[in-house]
Amino acid sequence: MKFLLLMTSLVSCLYAADDxxxxxxxxxxxxxxxxxxxxxxxxSLDDFARYMIITTFQTKLVDYxxxxxxxxxxxxxxxxxIAFFQNECGNPCGNYNCRFYLGSVLGMKALVETKQGxxxxxxxxxxxxxxxxxxxxxxxxxxxxxALGIGVYNYYVGSSLSxxxxxxxxxxxxxxxxxxxxxxxxxxxxxxxxxxxxxLYDRKQYAQTDSxxxxxxxxxxxxxxxxxxxxxxxxALKRELECENAARVxxxxxxxxxxxxxxxxxxAYQAAALAAMNRGDHNAAAAYCHKGLAYHxxxxxxxxxxxxxxWDYLKNLxxxxxxxxxxxxxxx
Numbered sequence: 277m278k279f280l281l282l283m284t285s286l287v288s289c290l291y292a293a294d295d296x297x298x299x300x301x302x303x304x305x306x307x308x309x310x311x312x313x314x315x316x317x318x319x320s321l322d323d324f325a326r327y328m329i330i331t332t333f334q335t336k337l338v339d340y341x342x343x344x345x346x347x348x349x350x351x352x353x354x355x356x357x358i359a360f361f362q363n364e365c366g367n368p369c370g371n372y373n374c375r376f377y378l379g380s381v382l383g384m385k386a387l388v389e390t391k392q393g394x395x396x397x398x399x400x401x402x403x404x405x406x407x408x409x410x411x412x413x414x415x416x417x418x419x420x421x422x423a424l425g426i427g428v429y430n431y432y433v434g435s436s437l438s439x440x441x442x443x444x445x446x447x448x449x450x451x452x453x454x455x456x457x458x459x460x461x462x463x464x465x466x467x468x469x470x471x472x473x474x475x476l477y478d479r480k481q482y483a484q485t486d487s488x489x490x491x492x493x494x495x496x497x498x499x500x501x502x503x504x505x506x507x508x509x510x511x512a513l514k515r516e517l518e519c520e521n522a523a524r525v526x527x528x529x530x531x532x533x534x535x536x537x538x539x540x541x542x543x544a545y546q547a548a549a550l551a552a553m554n555r556g557d558h559n560a561a562a563a564y565c566h567k568g569l570a571y572h573x574x575x576x577x578x579x580x581x582x583x584x585x586x587w588d589y590l591k592n593l594x595x596x597x598x599x600x601x602x603x604x605x606x607x608x
Contacts, residue, residue, distance in 0.1 A: 296312050296315075296325075296332075300328070300331065300332050300335055301466060302496070303500065303501075305332050308328070309329060312325040313325075316329070323361070324373075324377075326357055326361075327380065331384070334350060334384040334387075338387075338501075339500070339501060340537055341539045341581070341582045341583075343580075344580055344581065345576065350385075354388075358381055361377050361378035362378060365378055372415040372416045375412035379404075379406070379409035382402075382408065383401070383409075386399075386402035386405060389401060405425065409425040409429075410422075410426055413426060420465075423453045424458075424467065428454060430446050430447070431451050431453075431454060432450070433446065434447030454468065454472050455472060466495070470501060473488035473492075474505070477505070477509065482509045482513045485505060485509040486505075486513065489506040490506065492505075500530060500540055503525065504540065504543065507526060507547050508547065511554075516551035516555040519547060520552060520564075523544040523545065523547045523548035524544070524548065526540060526544040527540075527541050527545055527567075531571075538577045539580055539583050539586065542587055544568075545564050545565070545567055546568070546590060548564040549561045549564040549590065549593055553593075558600070561593065562598070565593055565594035568587075568590045569587070569590050569591060
């Protein structure tokens with residue numbers, strides 16, 4: 277289901293970034309939501325504002341990985357927008373922008389459905405989304421956001437069903453589309469670079485993943501989505517000390533956010549502990565575990581699967597290290 281996950285990175289901007297889009301990329305979601313709702317109150321037919329309200333909400337879900345907490349509210353909000361865009365796209369004046377909005381929101385909904393365990397619903401909506409985006413692309417072949425969505429869908433369908441004749445070519449063509457979308461150096465290319473970076477990571481092209489993360493961080497300083505990518509690439513490249521340094525920065529940044537991103541914070545300490553283990557420094561690894569476990573994580577946040585997973589990793593690693601230390605002491 278990776279193709280559904282990466283369809284979420286249609287978070288890109290269609291035009292020169294406005295104030296709301298800059299707030300989204302800066303991960304200031306409450307302010308961005310208020311900005312676009314104010315626009316929609318002034319003009320109920322502001323399609324872009326309506327689309328960006330959904331995009332802001334969905335980007336927050338991806339950022340905080342809070343599908344278990346906010347997923348139902350997102351689907352309700354997305355369904356309202358889908359109904360609006362379906363009606364507008366049926367009008368003679370409906371254009372490829374409208375079809376792009378509809379296809380993108382369907383793709384976002386598909387991700388959340390899949391995260392909630394509704395696999396059939398997610399597959400149906402993702403297929404529908406890809407069909408609508410293909411229609412939008414046919415009206416304007418240079419429309420890169422649509423190219424990204426189609427490319428992601430074809431890449432993951434092709435790679436997941438590679439045993440079917442012709443799907444290897446579908447995977448290759450999908451990757452070419454994604455690279456084309458990621459070639460844009462404006463705000464438009466941000467989501468595309470996120471998609472491409474993680475695809476390259478899955479293909480074990482870690483140096484290229486890190487390059488994408490660093491270029492994006494130069495454009496959008498402090499964006500934790502690309503800090504995460506950078507840390508995981510460094511860990512895979514066996515650049516442990518650099519990974520630990522970057523992880524400490526992510527942990528500090530995540531704790532200062534409002535609300536705190538507990539998934540990122542614990543993920544940072546998990547990566548740092550693993551890096552320390554890889555270089556044989558068990559004392560440093562134990563210290564990272566202690567630091568991560570010292571935070572008072574709200575009980576409700578443990579409903580987020582990655583918060584619990586990272587917490588359990590740190591707890592289990594610390595228990596293992598303590599047991600090893602006790603055994604070594606007894607032997608002495």
